[in-house]
Amino acid sequence: MKGKKKSDVAVLLDYAGSRKGLTFLGLTFSAVSMLLSMVPYICIWLAARDLIAVAPDWTQAHGITRYGWMAFVFAFAGIALYFAGLMCTHLAAFRTASNIRKKGIAHVMKAPLGYFDANASGLIRGRLDAAAADTETLLAHNLADIVGTIVLFISMVILMFLFDWRMGLACLLAAVISIISMASMMGGKNASFMAQYQAALDRMNKSGTEYVRGIPVVKIFQQTVYSFKAFQASIEEYSYFAEHYNSHVCSKPQSVNLTFTEGAFVFLVPVALFLAPEALADGSFAGFITDFVFYAVFSAIISTALARIMFASSGIMLASAALGRINKVMESPTLKNPANPMEPHGSKVEFMDVSFTYDGATTPALSHVSFTAESGQTIALVGPSGGGKTTAASLIPRFWDVSSGSVNVGGVDVRQIDPHVLMDHVAFVFQNNRLFKASILENVRAARPGASREQVKNALMAAQCQDILDKLPEGMDxxxxxxxxxxxxxxxxxxxxxxxxxxxxxxxxxxxxxxxADPENEVLIQKAFATLTKGRTVIMIAHRLSTVVGADQIIVLDRGCIAEQGSHKELVAANGLYARMWADYNKAVRWKISSEKEDE
Structure with missing residues (x-):
């Protein structure tokens, strides 16, 4: 039998850890503070009762001062207790948000590196950081208001029926209309709106991040923001949800809600006029007036209580949607650590009948790919765009795990190697490497945090970086x-x-x-390659075929399959796909812009 699914609030409270108890303490304080806040209204009624009883000789009402001080003391105690409750719920809420971020980051750190290619940084940040912040309102304020308002409402209902059930029912009629109005805004088909709204907000955040990163391209090509159709579309989609919900879903129900809750007194007057003749006839008019004053005073609480419920309910919807975004991060795939990790021996790389399909794709990116890179060999992966070159290379350091087959390093399946050990065995250089906003020293030392300055300097020299250091004001620093x-x-x-x-x-x-790289940098990079690749197993992806001529073996990938493999000479002689690519490459190298005069 499946266990009962936890509510969103219970799931969020689990993140509070040791401060979970503070939430319940804060809720208790809030409930008691609501009860205390009712006492001043009772004191007002008692004062009115005494004044009516001795009218018109007001000096005979001796308890007025006592009721005034009672109202002050209980009001102050209610406020103090409410703030104490909020202090408790805030401490728990801040710890919850902090733990969500910490656990989210810890989980993401275990995700395969390919996950970050498929999910933009702006999207991950929006799902984790912003969503965690959205939970604070619910846990810090809304829960306390909900519990306090429920206690207040129950107490108010009991009091409403204590003296005259007819006037009590009249006052509560406004509450019934308000609840129906709120249900029409937040229930039924509108219940899922907040999730759609947050999804639109996520898409806008993602598109916004991509747009900001693309600003240099916009300036270079003199484009406007409207050239970024995805960003514009995401803004319009978000605007539609926000405007549609406010103008079409909330406008009429909210108008009805505010009209009747703020004017709850309107229901009381007709009932009072209906009951007044009876009170006059039986001589109980003074008691009737006293009861009327009681209900008139307490009808003012209805709007406050219902307004709290409405805002707290919207907080629950927002937090529920935020939890959904958080769960998308928490449920992301992670690299599974082997139960009994094995140590690789050597640097041999083997692809054994490897197939791989990206999540959501119907066509495999790689299909039954097999090849071997012996220790110290250089293997080049070439082929048309989308052929699977980068995918194949990314499977070696476990950016993704294969769908079938295996990738072996040092005679061991990479899935059976501890991820830290595997990363120590593989270094990779991408086409769009990014440097941290830190010193050159710290950027290079990121590969080996314990390296000395001398070791970093030697690495920079081997990478042909002397000219870079010479022009920088503080060199490596x-x-x-x-x-x-x-x-x-x-x-x-x-x-x-x-x-x-x-x-x-x-x-x-x-x-x-x-x-x-420009031609000058490319020459220096090729010199750095000589140092980097010496005595190592190299898997090289290249579109410039001149860089792979000396490779020990060239693997030609096309549509996820190996079309050809062999040395440069063998593949050119085979007159297949590689030969055509080589011919096209040489044409491109020889191509130049000719003047009209030369053409003649």
Whole structure:
């Protein structure tokens, strides 16, 4: 039998840890404070009763001062207790949000690196950081208001029927109309609105992050914001949800709700007029007036109580949607650590009948791919765009796990190697490496935090970075991204190569490492490659075929399958796909812009 599913509030409270008890303490304080807050209204009624009883000789009402002080003391005690309750719920709420962020980050740290390619950083941040903040309102304020209001409402209902059930029923009629109005706004088909609203907000955050990153392209090509159709569409979608909910869903029910809750007294007057003749006839008019004053005073509480319920209910909807976004992060795939990890021996890389399909895709990115890179060999992966080159390379350091088959490193399936050990065995250089906003020293040292300055400097020299250090005001200690200190794409690539050299891993994965380099930088990068790849197993992805001519073996991938494999000479002689790519590459290299005169 399946266990009962926890409510959203229970799930959130589990994140509070040791401060979960503070939430319940705060809720208790809030409930008691609501009871205390009713006493001043009772005191007002008692004062009115005494005045009516001695009218018109008001001096005979001796308890007025006592009731006034009672009202003050209980009002102050109610406020103090309410703030004490909020202090408790806030402490628990802050711990909950903090734990959500910590556990979320800890979970994401276990996710395969490919997860971050499929999920933009803005989306992950919105799902985790912003969603955690959205839970604070519910736990810090809304829960206390809900519990306090429920206690207040029950007590009020009891009091309403204590003296005259007819006038009590008249006062509660406003509450019934209000509840129906709120149900029409938040129930039924509108119950799922908040999830749609938050999904639209997520998409807008993601598109906004991508747009900001693309601003340089916009400026270069003189485009406007309207060229970013995805960003514009996400803004319009979000605007639609916000406007539609306010104008079409909430406008009429909220108008009805406010009209009757703020005017609850209107229901009381007709009933009082109906009952007045009877009270006059039996001589109980003074008691009738006293009861009327009681209900007139307490009818004012109805609007306050119902307003709290409405805002608290919206907080529950918001927190529920936030929890859904948090769960998307918490439920993301993680790399499974082997129960009995094995140590790789050597740097041999083997693909054994490997197939892989991305989540949500119908066509495999790789299908039954098998090849071997012996220790010290250089294997080049080439082929048309979308052929599966980057996918194949990303399976070696377990950016993703294979759907079938296996990828072996040092004779061991990568899934049976401890992830930390595997990462120590593999270094990779991407085509779009990013540097941290830190010094050159710290950027390179990220590969091996315990490395000395001398070791970092040697790695920089091996990566041909001397000219970069010479032009920087503080050499290795210069902070990147501050005071106008920026590096070109080729220079960043050489820093990234220094990082890989310092790591000193036996297996190197190069993904289009010269893609953004100018001719001068490319020469220096090729020299750095000589140091980086010496004596190591290298898996190289390249579109510039001139960089793979000397590879021990070239694997040609097309539509996820191996179309050809062999040395450069063998593949050119085979006159297949690689030969055509080689011919096209040479045409592109020889191509130049000719003047009209030369054409003649």
């Amino acid at each position: 210069t902070l990147i991204g501050t005071e106008g200190t920026y590096l070109s794409g080729g220079e960043q690539q050489r820093i990234a190569l220094a990082r890989a050299i310092l790591k000193d891993a036996p297996i190197i994965v190069l993904d289009e490492a010269t893609a953004f």
